[in-house]
Amino acid sequence: MNARTLSPFDRLLAGCERALEAIAGSPQAHRPSPAADIPETDMDDAERRHAAGLMRINHTGEVCAQALYFGQAALARSADNRRHLLHAAAEETDHLAWCAARLQELDSRPSLLNPLWYVGSYAIGAAAALAGDPLSLGFVVETERQVEAHLAEHLEKLPAQDERSRAVLAQMQTDEIRHAQAARERGGIELPFPLPKLMHFSSMVMKLVAYRV
Ligand SMILES: [Fe+2]
Numbered sequence: 001m002n003a004r005t006l007s008p009f010d011r012l013l014a015g016c017e018r019a020l021e022a023i024a025g026s027p028q029a030h031r032p033s034p035a036a037d038i039p040e041t042d043m044d045d046a047e048r049r050h051a052a053g054l055m056r057i058n059h060t061g062e063v064c065a066q067a068l069y070f071g072q073a074a075l076a077r078s079a080d081n082r083r084h085l086l087h088a089a090a091e092e093t094d095h096l097a098w099c100a101a102r103l104q105e106l107d108s109r110p111s112l113l114n115p116l117w118y119v120g121s122y123a124i125g126a127a128a129a130l131a132g133d134p135l136s137l138g139f140v141v142e143t144e145r146q147v148e149a150h151l152a153e154h155l156e157k158l159p160a161q162d163e164r165s166r167a168v169l170a171q172m173q174t175d176e177i178r179h180a181q182a183a184r185e186r187g188g189i190e191l192p193f194p195l196p197k198l199m200h201f202s203s204m205v206m207k208l209v210a211y212r213v
């Protein structure tokens with residue numbers, strides 16, 4: 001059975017399999033980490049904990065991105081948009097793997113609540129897809145816009161000497177800007193009030209929790 005003949009339910013099941021890989025597996029990046037050629041620098045315990053907290057937030061954000069894209073792809077109306085969403089999700093896999101590797105280097109771990117964030121984000125992605133491709137793509141535009149702004153904030157908040165984390169976040173920021181542009185060019189519409197505010201609020205909650213747990 002090829003992708004064109006899969007039913008929505010089949011695609012939901014395939015999404016569950018991908019969920020396990022994102023949450024409990026070891027996602028493989030398709031591109032080398034932007035931190036690969038940057039030497040590690042000395043940080044004291046507080047700085048390492050802070051950098052790890054920020055990178056845990058970013059890792060959880062990428063878990064959510066995987067879930068959103070796969071939820072949207074599962075119920076996308078057009079096969080072309082579905083392919084586009086899955087291609088973007090593959091780039092998010094790079095981000096996920098880079099953040100996971102950096103967390104390990106900082107002697108830390110991903111958020112324990114990632115399964116919950118994944119399930120919630122997948123449901124939101126699927127709901128956005130049910131509303132039709134223009135709104136679903138608009139949801140991508142708004143999500144990536146908010147993530148890009150958040151990454152700019154984290155680039156400022158990282159310990160000054162943590163160039164390895166900074167290189168990862170800078171490449172992610174470049175990719176997220178491109179994802180937003182691509183979704184806009186495919187017909188993504190501006191989301192009506194209060195959706196952007198609700199999305200911002202839920203990401204604030206995620207950031208508060210994932211920094212610590
Ligand atoms: Fe990403």
Ligand SMILES: [Fe+2]
Binds near residue numbers: 065092144175176179
């Ligand atoms: Fe993205």
